[in-house]
Amino acid sequence: MNANLNFCQIVTFYLIVICVVLFYSGEKEQPETVERFYTVNDVKKIVEEKIKEIKESFSEEKNENEKKSDNFEDLKTDENETLPKRKVILIFTFMRSGSTFLGELFNNHEDAFYIFEPLHPFYKFGFSKTYLNERLKILKNNLNCDFEEQYDITIPWKSFKNDEMGLEETTDKRGDFVFRSKHRRLCAPPFCARDFSNNLHSCNDECGLVDLSLAKRVCQPLISVAKTIRFVEIELLQQMAEENNFDLKLIFLARDPRGILESRVKIYQKNENAPFFANEKNVKSVDEVCAKTRGILENIENSEWLKKRTLIVRYEDLAMEPQIKSAEILKFAGLEVNSKIF
Structure with missing residues (x-):
């Protein structure tokens, strides 16, 4: 958009200059030493040449920008390759x-x-x-x-042990988390209203379901x-x-x-x-x-x-x-x- 605008402005500028030259050349009496007057065809030819020069200039600039863009893409690829590993x-x-x-x-x-x-x-x-x-x-x-699929600790151990439930039924997506009370972080704020990290037996009873999105942000x-x-x-x-x-x-x-x-x-x-x-x-x-x-x-x-x-x-x-x-x-x-x- 900006490139097209600049192109139009430059062409307009040259046309104005040429018109001014023609105007003054017609108003003033030309001395005998002037061998040539600008005709309409001369003006047309000059304008066409200038337009061609401008187009070539913009074409070179465009190619240069494309090269820079290609280099930038390479740079982004390199950055992705060197991202720190988790x-x-x-x-x-x-x-x-x-x-x-x-x-x-x-x-x-x-x-x-x-x-x-x-x-x-x-x-x-x-x-x-x-x-x-x-x-x-x-x-x-x-x-x-990513803690979306976890063992459901609310399932009675007897039911789990005796194969009364399938694998899909023993995974939980509500936030019960695997062995909740074995995780000190999940037994303290912001996951619990109080700190039960030193009283893990009370963690399951006192703390609600784990906010999985919060767990991800903390982790x-x-x-x-x-x-x-x-x-x-x-x-x-x-x-x-x-x-x-x-x-x-x-x-x-x-x-x-x-x-x-x-x-x-x-x-x-x-x-x-x-x-x-x-x-x-x-x-x-x-x-x-x-x-x-x-x-x-x-x-x-x-x-x-x-x-x-x-x-x-x-x-x-x-x-x-x-x-x-x-x-x-x-x-x-x-x-x-x-x-x-x-």
């Missing part, structure tokens, strides 16, 4: 390996948004690859602060940390990280399988003082843990991408030297040690 952390291990203890490092950290077992609805499938894509989707969404500036068990397909995480622009770090918590077995037996044992006893089912499950652990270590060893991003933590080391190991873990995660941790 820092996310996945803690993965097996049941009764001490992951709840480890997770509290991040649950109490002011720069982390901790997510407790977002894949819990799939526990009944064990290590089966059933719903593997759904697991990856929920994991990706949670790490990206996004922080490092997302998800803790999960029974997820061993770590070879699939590179693609997930690259597709979602994640700076993903992995923490594999390993524990002596004998300790895992004893902890599992005790948790299901009604009498805590009863003699330790492991049935064939429990022993078989620990054999499975050993096999899966070997598979995880082999995957890490065979992948440079996983090697660079995975920290292997032994539960026994963390239990014996909690402050030293916690500091190492937080440093790996890119978080500072603060007073709330110890």
